Amino acid sequence: MSRAIHHLACLLLALPSARADEGLAFFESKVRPLLNNRCTECHTQGRKTKGGLALDSRAGWEKGGDTGVPIVPGKPEESLLIKAVRWTDKDLAMPPKKKLSDEEIAVLAEWVRLGAPDPRTGTAQKLTAMTLDAVRSFRAFQPLHPQQPPPLNDPAWPRNDIDRWVLARLEQEGMKASPPADPRALVRRVYFDLIGLPPSFDEMEKFAVNPGPEAFARMVDDLLARAEYGQRWGRHWLDVARYSDTTEKSTDGERRIPFAHTYRDYVIDAFNSDKPFQRFILEQIAADRMPAESAPDLRALGFLTVGRRFEGNIEAPQLIIDDRIDVIGRGMLGLTLACARCHDHKFDAIPTADYYSLYGIIASSGEPLDLPEVGVPAETEAVQKYRTARALILADYEKHIDACVEKAKRLLRELAPEYLRYLVAASPNHRVTEGFLALDTPRGLLVRGGPPRWQALIQASLQRGEKTFQLWRQLLALPRGGFAEKAQTLLAAAAARPDEHDPLVLAAFRGPPPASMLDVADVYGRLITEAIAAPDGSTLAGLITDPSSPLQFTRAEVAADLLRFITEHQLVSRPDGEAAGKLREKLTVLEASAPIERAMVVSASDRPLDPRVLIRGDRHKPGPAVPRRFLQALASVDAASYGDDGRLQFARAIASERNPLTARVIVNRVWQHHFGCGLVATPDNFGVVGEPPSHPELLDHLASWFIEHGWSIKALHRYVLTSATWQQSSARQPLGIERDPGNRLLWRMSPRRLEFEPLRDSLLAVAGRLDARLGGRSAPLDDKNLRRAVYGYTDRFRIPALSRNFDVANPDQSISQRAETTNPLQALYFLNSTFVRAQAEAIVLLPEVRDAAAVGERIDAIYRRVLSRKPDAEELALAAAYLGAAPLDPTAAQPWANFVQGLLLSNEFTFCD
Secondary structure: OOHHHHHHHHHHHOOOOOOHHHHHHHHHHHHHHHHHHHOOOOOOOOOOOHHHOOOOOHHHHHHOEOOEOOOOOOOHHHOHHHHHHHOOOOOOOOOOOOOOOHHHHHHHHHHHHOOOOOOOOOOOOOOOOOOOOOHHHOHHHOOOOOOOOOOOOOOOOOOOHHHHHHHHHHHHOOOOOOOEOOHHHHHHHHHHHHOOOOOOHHHHHHHHOOOOHHHHHHHHHHHHOOHHHHHHHHHHHHHHOOOOOEOOOOOOOOOEOOOHHHHHHHHHHHHHOOOOHHHHHHHHHHHHHOOHHHOOOHHHHHHHHOOOOOOOOOOHHHHHHHHHHHHHHHHHHOOOHHHHOOOOOOOOOOOHHHHHHHHHHHHOEEOOOOOOEEOOOOOOHHHHHHHHHHHHHHHHHHHHHHHHHHHHHHHHHHOHHHHHHHHHHHOOOOOOOOOOOOOEEOOEEOOOOHHHHHHHHHHHHHHOOOOOOHHHHHHHOOOOOOHHHHHHHHHHHHHOOHHHOOHHHHHHOOOOOOOOHHHHHHHHHHHHHHHHHOOOOOHHHHHHHOOOOOOOOOHHHHHHHHHOOOOOOOOOOHHHHHHHHHHHHHHHHHHOOOOOEEOOOOEEOOOOOOOEEEHHHOOOOEEEEOOOEOOHHHOOOOOOEOOOOOHHHHHHHHOOOOOOOHHHHHHHHHHHHHHOOOOOOOOOOOOOOOOOOOOHHHHHHHHHHHHHOOOOHHHHHHHHHOOOOOOEOOOOOHHHHHHOOOOOOOOOOOOOEOOHHHHHHHHHHHOOOOEOOOOOOOEOOOOOOOEOHHHEOOOOOOOOHHHHHOOOOOOOOOOOOOOOOOOHHHHHHHHHOHHHHHHHHHHHOOHHHHOOOOHHHHHHHHHHHHHOOOOOHHHHHHHHHHHOOOOOOHHHOHHHHHHHHHHHOOHHHHEOO
């Protein structure tokens, strides 16, 4: 790179990463939501403050905690807070259960580097838990009650009711709105807002020479009708849905989710077709349960299935369900439902019982191996070859299931003595703490589901008052010490009362008394083995063969256990589970390049789970039973218990017009993407710990308006974009900076930097190389990939450095708002990237640039192409001075490419306005 372009880049890098008076804006938009969502649950004044540290006020962190003051303003490397969140010291690692994402850590580090600006003056906020009795008085749970906008001192400014609410608040604070934005700035803003691409020079000038409300409304409609709109706004929802093309598996093996892209394409199609948001919710949670005549789009169920798999974790099935409850709660209801997994929610009216009611709904569905096709592919030779190979794999898998069913029957019944010994070893009086019995016995390999099933059979028999296991119960109650003598006395007494016991069992215990409870297990085991081998109509044989016996199981149960063998080991052995895993991996490899598309569906199980509260979230400690139902705090929406799996009823309750949360949450998300910050600054937390709305009446007005207009996202766009509030200039006002540096009162349009996807797409667009095709499989965003970034391959385990450097959402969890950091690697990318350089060189070779007859004409053409405007006199003179000696011959384009690359580095290119 020449010295001139390097000098230009240095000048651009010398611009401050954030002005001092914008530090508070950074806090309000990025830091406060992060602290509220991830820190203040444990570090809040007035509760059992962990480590003595309160982070809910400036006074709290300035005072510090047990380990000292956590923040050294301006010095992140010296701040204990940054050290703690980076987990570089295991004794300080915070949060203790789940590390913050790289983006979240970067936000905190940037905040500290800026001097830790924090407007939260005074004492720390005291937060108390919200009870179910008090929930209806809390703002987020109150029904929508639209009100008339208040009177104004300046009634001429508003264009719609949005403006009336905004201006009323500004007048209340003695402030004024900003003047309208320059027409050209408005065009650039609306293009990036709606389609994520820059306008051309001609598009910019068309509006600039004839601006006005009608012309602007037509431009909005034109942009909403373009396919690029769905690509832009679909990406916003994919962040919420924690979209990824892979699992997070870190070991060797196939990690791809072969048809994840069909969910991505569904989301883009849904936005382009303006699918009502009610329907959007229903399909993503319960498309498979919707009436067939309503033609649900099964691709939508990827919302549930593109999440993490927690491979290798013993609690993977529970964690997968927890992840799905979390993404539904935060994504659609604005509630942190997953916080109630181990205990009642510390702040919101969400008892643990509610969490497990939802757990029962989600756990009552599984993921079939044979996914349904979507679309009608042409029956080409490639398709036929694929179908044949797939059918062979599925046939082998079905044979494997059948073999596992037969093996499970044998293991559960013929190895009864071994399973009963396990029950003894786990009992309170006879617990074996060392040398626990091995799963691999001389007669075969036990499965972990065996002991619980035998325990259930014994318990059911005793509850019915049957005699078979009365002696088992009495002997098991004896202590281990002196067992033989006590057992002899007990058996003698039993023999004296034969009517109270099964005669076959009494006969089996004649002779020397058992030396331990393990001998008792062997005696019962022999009786059971004989009853299975030669059924004689005895009570014992009936217990085992009865259809309702816990020892009976379905083929579907075995198939389900094969899918989760790594964690549960219920009815299948580990080797059988691993064999099934290899067959599934073989299918995944085939599907990863399949010539047809499939929907990543879930399907309701034949036997819905009857949930029980798990004490402290421990799957080994089931507590009281709870019904499958909606949240008690929203009982006014749906108070019924669900007889079937309940997933469709659950989805309908979320999408109900009576639900006070859903409409508020989605209009707040749309507002956030138009203004940079939501009316509620914590878009996925409308609870007690979340931020209160800056304009509560406006939020309710928008939610009610949205419902009245058919839950149409496009209609909401039109309403917001045609407001005077959105069309304000982004120019600074001294009074606004002084009184509201975070712009929460909306006295101007906040300047906004482009996210990674529109930034990369813009590079390709201005170079004339962007491939804007819809749909299809994801591909890595390498230099050869010219498609929009939304179609880039998202690897959950190996997130590319480029994505991390530009704050792309981490797909490990639902992301409501991306971090926005400024770091040297971003500028270095524009300086050194071969991709950026290729676009600069492509611009030089465009016909309107290449064929220019003079230096000035070529400079003018470059400005039109890159910045959608003409250069002013000073810019033209400076550029001509630098390029005057450079030949116009395209084969000697180096100085010209340097110049173009400098423009691509500029704030004017990388910021919206």
